Amino acid sequence: MSHWDFARSEPVEAYVHVIAGSVRIIAAPTETITVDLEPTRPGRHDDELISHFTVELVDDRLEVSEPSEQTTWLRHHSGFDLTVTVPTGSCCLVSTVSASLECTGELGALDAKTASGSVEAATIAGPAILNTVSGRIEVADITESVTAKTASGRVGLGRVGGDINVGTVSGRVEIGVAEASVAAQTATGRVQIDRLIRGKAEISTVSGSIEASVAPGAGIYLDLASISGRVTSDLQPSPDQGEVDLNLKCRSASGSIRIGRAVLADA
Numbered sequence: 001m002s003h004w005d006f007a008r009s010e011p012v013e014a015y016v017h018v019i020a021g022s023v024r025i026i027a028a029p030t031e032t033i034t035v036d037l038e039p040t041r042p043g044r045h046d047d048e049l050i051s052h053f054t055v056e057l058v059d060d061r062l063e064v065s066e067p068s069e070q071t072t073w074l075r076h077h078s079g080f081d082l083t084v085t086v087p088t089g090s091c092c093l094v095s096t097v098s099a100s101l102e103c104t105g106e107l108g109a110l111d112a113k114t115a116s117g118s119v120e121a122a123t124i125a126g127p128a129i130l131n132t133v134s135g136r137i138e139v140a141d142i143t144e145s146v147t148a149k150t151a152s153g154r155v156g157l158g159r160v161g162g163d164i165n166v167g168t169v170s171g172r173v174e175i176g177v178a179e180a181s182v183a184a185q186t187a188t189g190r191v192q193i194d195r196l197i198r199g200k201a202e203i204s205t206v207s208g209s210i211e212a213s214v215a216p217g218a219g220i221y222l223d224l225a226s227i228s229g230r231v232t233s234d235l236q237p238s239p240d241q242g243e244v245d246l247n248l249k250c251r252s253a254s255g256s257i258r259i260g261r262a263v264l265a266d267a
Helices: 047-050
Strands: 002-007 013-018 019-028 032-039 054-058 061-063 080-087 089-094 100-107 108-114 119-124 129-132 137-142 147-149 155-160 165-168 172-178 182-185 191-196 199-205 212-215 218-226 231-233 248-251 258-260
Touching: 013 019, 019 089, 019 212, 032 047, 032 061, 032 129, 047 129, 047 258, 054 165, 061 080, 089 100, 108 119, 129 137, 137 147, 137 258, 147 155, 155 165, 165 172, 172 182, 191 199, 212 248, 218 231, 218 258, 248 258
Parallel strands: 013 061, 013 089, 019 080, 019 100, 089 108, 100 119, 108 129, 119 137, 129 147, 137 155, 147 165, 155 172, 165 182, 172 191, 182 199, 191 212, 199 248, 212 258, 218 248, 231 258
Antiparallel strands: 002 032, 032 080, 054 061
């Protein structure tokens, strides 16, 4: 294992690029930034591979980067397992091809892009931009806005304090608590939102089902339509869009739509 450490207690902007393997970012109260790097599977070219990495801290910018241009035998390497510990509140930009990303602790912001790797995070105090092709996206708590895009991966968001913009092709979308506006689109995936509170929510599918629950006491204006799917609602909508907490619009071609009232125990 190769190890680097830098004396730093204040949040940084971390830029991480790893082609394959795994990336783990730990945000914690710390006096030292640490970087640990090891091959996913040991090989005879390991030392040379690691020597190509850039690992440096300049002012408040931390860079851990694997070069994208490599020789043929380097490209066929199985990848690296990277662990980075940064101060709580650090902002991270992570890009990979097939490496999975796991973030623990509280990040200030997260911008993550991967093709087949998954993205998991605990708490993001600022905005989040998350993109995968086939990997899943899982975040427990986001204070500000989030944009999450994937083709076939699942999107799971616990609580989001800001606006939500989610899009998939076949991946399902599951949101716990949406405290602001929501825009969710999918072709064949299912959309489930446990608690809508306020703002404007627009949810659309082609053949996937839509199921959403509205917070108790919230006034709602409903605009629901499915060409061949069943549409049901347990709520009494307001006739006036201007006097409601939530404006909910749902569209589906063949999927069902069901709207209900969330119970207090869901909070």
